[in-house]
Amino acid sequence: MTAEINIKSTSGTTQVLIGGGVLAKTGTVIAARLGCRKVAIISDETVAALYLDVVEKSLRDAGFDTGAVIIPAGEASKSFATLEDVCGKLLAFGLERGDAVVALGGGVVGDLAGLAANLTRRGVNLVMAPTTVLAQVDSSIGGKTAINTALGKNLVGTFYPAKLVISDTDTLNTLPGREVRAGYAEIVKHAILAGAGHFAFLEKRVDGFIKGDPEIRTETIKKSVQVKAAIVEADEREDGPRMTLNLGHTFGHALEGIAGFDGTLLHGEAVAFGLVLAFQYAAFRGLEGSGDLARVMALLEKAGLATTLMKAGLTPTAEAMLGFMTQDKKNVRGAIRLVVPRAIGDVTIEEVAPEDLDQFLQSVNT
Ligand SMILES: NC(=O)c1ccc[n+]([C@@H]2O[C@H](COP(=O)([O-])OP(=O)(O)OC[C@H]3O[C@@H](n4cnc5c(N)ncnc54)[C@H](O)[C@@H]3O)[C@@H](O)[C@H]2O)c1
Ligand SMILES: [Zn+2]
Known part of the structure; x- marks a missing residue:
């Protein structure tokens, strides 16, 4: 069963797809929704080891030029240093404004990748592929992006709703209990x-x-x-x-x-x-x-x-x-x-x- 929910915001509609196996359809879903050429996947080391292959294959099969930026897992990656590194890599990959970023992972990846997508070339298309319960029900929905500073959590960020949220409930099978x-x-x-x-x-x-x-x-x-x-x-x-x-x-x-x-x-x-x-x-x-x-x-x-x-x-x-x-x-x-x-x-x-x-x-x- 795949469920679909559409969320309206001032910047457009977020299409949310929820179900087992939807990650393998990432390429066709993006092709149907966004007319872009390049797609950069941002993920953390743990999630990339599990799911990067399936997303990359799906994107390549749909004809996209793909690249991947892998960050360390954990809250420490929501930093200015990682943000700078990620934006640099997106630009080096040649991402243009009409292209897309896929945030593959939990809330840490989503918050950081969302901000990087918003800032790079003043806003490339954002696709969330949340892989934790928290990210599927909470952080991928509503458009908040953030990094942490020495003065506290989530103090630097923006509102930047995703164009698409691809929530594969099968990914929760590998998530620690x-x-x-x-x-x-x-x-x-x-x-x-x-x-x-x-x-x-x-x-x-x-x-x-x-x-x-x-x-x-x-x-x-x-x-x-x-x-x-x-x-x-x-x-x-x-x-x-x-x-x-x-x-x-x-x-x-x-x-x-x-x-x-x-x-x-x-x-x-x-x-x-x-x-x-x-x-x-x-x-x-x-x-x-x-x-x-x-x-x-x-x-x-x-x-x-x-x-x-x-x-x-x-x-x-x-x-x-x-x-x-x-x-x-x-x-x-x-x-x-x-x-x-x-x-x-x-x-x-x-x-x-x-x-x-x-x-x-x-x-x-x-
Ligand atoms: N933007 C928002 O509206 C919003 C809302 C709530 C929380 N958040 C943010 O979300 C973050 C927390 O998100 P989280 O709980 O998803 O943590 P997380 O992203 O750190 O993920 C938890 C751990 O699970 C691993 N993991 C993720 N998916 C996996 C999978 N399918 N199988 C195996 N391992 C997997 C990750 O590598 C990580 O080690 C916090 O930084 C919080 O501030 C943002
Ligand atoms: Zn919460």
């Missing part, structure tokens, strides 16, 4: 935003998704992409409703910051804790009376994600958490902008004083 589970936290986040029907859909299929049932993976990823697509269509530049996608992330980013981005806590694992903390915060304020906190914890746990900080050996102080939360990019005038879930399908964006959060963080029995 821990990465699959971490990516699932973003799927849970999308379901909380979408509502009870979507959440119940996941509750029935979580085991199949984690075990690798191909139909369930394709269907689940399709539904998750539809949620993000609808939100970014309504608010491309993140001036309003798109901020709800930050659910669980203000707490999550603080936990990641404390853990130190060294692989001890993956982004999605931090988001799982963050979703629980967001519901606990709503309960602390007396806003959450639905019992949905227990449902969210149960679903995350079924996916194999930890939900209790203490059990996971993490005991951040309120002071350390607040230290990171007060630095968040999305804050306004000293208040912390928080997405507060009252129930599944009912979230609001609130500006919370650091003192109020301090009280919650002191009180929470993690």
